[in-house]
Amino acid sequence: MSNSANDLALTPAQPSVIDPIELRRCLGAFVTGVTVITALDDDGAPIGMTVNSFNSVSLDPPLIVWSVRTNATSFPVYSKAKRFVVNILSEEQVDVSNRFAKSGPDRFEGIPVTAGIDGLPLIDGCSAYLECSTEATYPGGDHLLFLGRVTRILGTSRKPLAFGAGKYMVVHPHAPNADLGSGNVATLNAVQLARPCLEELNRETDKTVGLGVWGNMGPTLIWWVEARQPLDVRLRCGMVLPLLGSATGKVFAAFSAPQLTARYLEAEIASVQHIVDAPFGNRIAVEEHLALVRERKLGFIDDAIMIDINELGVSAVSAPVFDASGSIVLALTMMGAASSFTQDDPAVARLSDAARRLSVRLGYRA
Template identity: 40%
Template sequence: MTPFDSREFRRALGAFPTGVTVITTRNAQGETFGVTANSFSSVSLDPPLILWSQSTTSSSYPVFRDCERFVVNILADHQIHVSNQFAKSGPDKFREVPITPGLGEVPIIQDCAAHLECVKIAAYPGGDHVVYIGQVEKISRSSHRSLAFADGKYLMTYAHDLGEVGHAEIGTGGLAALETQRIATAALPEICERIGQRTVGLAVWGNQGATIVRWEPSKQPVSPYLQAGVVVSLTQSATGRAFAAFMPPDQTQTAIEQELQSRMRSGQQDNGKFSQHLADAQRYGLARAVGSASSPRHKITVNAFSAPVYDARGNMTLAISTTCESDRLSPDWDGPVPNALREAAHELSLRLGYSGRRDRGI
């Protein structure tokens, strides 16, 4: 058996995302208790059985050991504060948490994704934990999305594909466009990790041009000046150049010409540089901006890459971009960061129904 310590074991378990629950009960004196747990699972449909486990060193262990009933409150994605509150030791975990009495007067936390009211039918030792089996007697389900947890972080849950929206509708705006953004937003934390903890941005084509709608900051954020809703330059930014290179020209050409003319009037001659940037982007499958001077937004010199994301019709629908201090991000087109970003954008395109090739220039 290959030796490993508890930290390595915990890290491996972190690769398995779970929901987040708060288990509540009351003692014989009517006092309420609750504990955050992600060690929850279904056991049987007939009869309806579930299980969860609790550390035997928990301060509330004697109460749950002796209780007859408990409620599994499956938290919604807006209830991180509830999870944190019940994860800590303290005498007043229910402070400012709205509850209603359930079967046996066991407290039910309001506004959750779901509730399972259970009678405890068995308890089994499991190392430094005890495993409780509960038979579900009453259930409720709301329309809220569930809160998730993995690798020591809270996550938001989204469908892997567009489900009932349908791939044929992608790129037509409305609900499909919103769902596309939700799927891409949910992918940003993983992309941030994948490219080495560098800041990642999500951009769409808005009525004013290429617009940043979301930033996923890294552990080493590029600057404190990141903002959503910013319309970026089509000729100077990596994100803008991605839209200019990969969107149909009839959607971008007028805005590009206006920007180039405005720069020319201010004395900034292009001399064919922009056309070369587009040719390079189409050759390598993503756009680049190399900072030779201080960025007016970030107040530092940055390098950036931006990769196109395609929908089921083969149209560019989003851009995912990364920007970083120039000494932490090589401008090499074939560096590990642009390669990982290009791969992530391709995988996201596939999730949106794209069936094109992975070749550069598509």
């Protein structure tokens, strides 16, 4: 047994009173799919309810299970239903989930459906459908469990919607040791892993965050997510950034192979020769600054203004992401107004940690 300091300390089991709020929080760590269970009432009118208590039971016979609170307004109808449909929602159907999670009439108003077996409603646009007959029901505390026998399966190519920790999520494949190929060009696998990481970082910090790669013309911003209060910055995907005039560029300049960056650095140094007191007017000044970037594993730029991009000063910090070979493949960047965002902002530590964890998932070992 591991004695790591990160392991839970094991003590003899003691009876305890379970706090429902703490139990809900703990169960929220288990990410589930999202479904809407549909059925028909005695008059043939459709009913529907958002449910994430759905799970598989058996392949032979084909059985599934879900549950509903006994005090739910639609409980009497579901408890007598002989048939029901498990509509597995797709990632585009957050609005459908929210609609059927609330009580009230006319849940189906404006929702396109297709008639399934015995006329039961199949909500259009779902990831998959399981049409079921009720095999048995079982009491389970304040819920009733429904054991369903699958009678027909309908699948689509749409990605499923997920839910965990009180938030909707999107599903991406896990590729911890993906082969990223040679050179410093980020591949699709790395980008697929980075995008949900970027979304999470945005939710945690409420900062504008971006994803940079080394493109054909140098550091290139390929994705970004705005904070709730957007910056007055005209960001766009595919925007090529300077090596020394952007946080993303500095990270690539510091960690990329010299033969990849040399001509871009020389061009930028030459472009400021006519400017008195330019910060990067010679190669020595550039190398001293890049050494600091390597030491901190952070590129930074304060109160920057870029022509045709922003009129008000913006500060940015960028962290490198490495693959299994130790090569930089991505840069995670965080931006904020110069008046309120500094390198000491607590969100910067979250950025560094996100880049480190993403590197580990890509097979990097320091």
